Amino acid sequence: MRASLRTKLIIGFFAVTVPLFALLLYNNFYAMNVVRxxxxxxxxxxxxxxxxxxxxxxxxxxSYLYNFVVLNEDLRRYGKSQPSSAAYFFSKVRVQNKMIQDMVNxxxxxxxxxxxxxxxxxxxxxxxGGDAARLETVTKVLKSYIASQSDAQLHEKSWKVIKQDGELAIVRLVPTDYGQIVGVWTDIDKLMVPLSYLELGKQGQAMFIARDGTPLTTAYVRGLNTAGTKLSLPSENERYTRLHMADQSDYLLVSTASKFAPLHLAVLVPESTLLQQLPYFQRLFFIIPLFGLAVLVIYLLLLQRALLKPMYELIKGMRQIKRGDLETRLMAGSTREFGIINDTFNDMASQVHDLKIHVYEEQIRTQRAELKHLQVQINPHFLLNAINIIYNLAELNKTDLIKKMSTHISKYFRFVTRTNLNSVSVNTEFEHLQSYLEIQQLRFPQYLRFEINISPGLEKEMLPPLIIQPFVENAIVHGFEMGPEHFTIRIAAKPATNEDAAYYEVTISDNGVGIADDQLVELQRGDIHADFEDGHLGIWNVRHRLKLQYGTSAELKFEHGEPKGTVVTLRIPCSTTTSTG
Incomplete structure (x- = not known):
């Protein structure tokens, strides 16, 4: 029997619709996986x-902790001094003040x-972010935690998670060779602040998870705060894992591990939020074949007006931003979507413009702060020498000389208190050097002589404060020898020898033992570092400060003296050509 038309229509309908529905069903699952x-x-x-x-x-x-441990002399004194001594008290105060000062960065x-x-x-x-009560709580937790750690655990070079007495934080501990432990404490909640800006829907959440899967931050999803709960974290090659929660909801768990701390950054994204738009796309799949031909012409016209033209304007604006024109702004969009895109683009351009200015200002502030820091480093260097001289004079019972030297020291400190500026005049700097050399002459009256000369017209030229003293100190410490001939230091400021009016030179020469050839080559190349303990800290400091203030304009040169001794020459731009800040 031949099939009826109804049957053929039914069979034909199913022949068309069944594959279509199968395709739609496959497309639905595929779309969900693609979205995930x-x-x-x-x-x-x-x-x-x-x-x-x-x-x-x-x-x-x-890095700050290691630098603090290695470079901070006060920390070393604090660890080595007796608790009842004055050195212990003052070094402790300086260590704490240093930490307070550095924390701003x-x-x-x-x-x-x-x-x-x-x-x-x-x-x-x-x-x-806390008050005195919070500090007291954290102090107790830290002491308890450190006491519970073995020496091997304390020397582990890694960050550790503290979860104790309601406190949740990561700490980094660096033991010193003198019995102290230097560290930093960062609340997990403080690290969570950037993650709070993620758009995860009403039920989504960003959180930190330990490496064993234990949630570290409070979870708003029911069932995650139960004691002993551990989440199955995706591997490094997986994009996510699916979780089925106690509230019968499905979530995507996406995470990435920190390279330096034992924790994972993770987000929980509810699948209901991700897939809520899929049915609309499925209906659209049926509608497009039916009305596609009818709306094609209208669609092309609308496409040009509503999509292509705004898109070309957006691309044009992006290219202008790429070329560096940060003043580019887009007009209001003809549709709500492009209105949002254009507003977002304009906001982004404004933020990039402001950020560029902010970064530039921050670089200037950082450079000035470093310059101030390097300048202050010299003061303890002289203070130690001055204390040593007072001690030697006291050993000799020369009270009159002690009084005279104290007067010179007071002049020195008056000069130091004026070094809040980046530059002082040549005349002021040389007066300070004269006071310093007179202090040294009190110690070696029969052996030490000095000469200070300033060429006319250079008295008011500007230079960084305390930039010459390290070379005078090195001359006395390394070049001075007691013999039949007076040890003489000559300091002079004169115009540049090449008759370049934009520069002047300051020379420091002596007739001492001089510098070995290999050491002279090392100094000329600048192969010295701040952690040297052989007297080169002052030279490194001077070279670094000259570079910060003058860039490549200033020069520092070392030579053998004639017939012996050492000559140091600083070639400095005149103040009329260089801004002193």
């Missing part, structure tokens, strides 16, 4: 960006501290 993969990849990229920012903060904090750190195990004493800054 794209959302997982997108969130993973965002988390990687935030992770890199957090890791950068951790690396900067860790690390906005993501809540606390910087130094803990002495022998005295059970913890020095710290104030707790950023």
């Amino acid at each position: 993969e794209e959302v997982g990849q997108s969130n993973k990229n965002l988390l990687s960006m935030y992770r890199n920012e957090i890791d950068r903060t951790l690396v900067e904090s860790e 690390y906005p993501n750190v809540n606390l910087v501290f130094t803990y002495g195990k022998a005295e059970d004493e913890l020095l710290s800054t104030s707790f950023r």
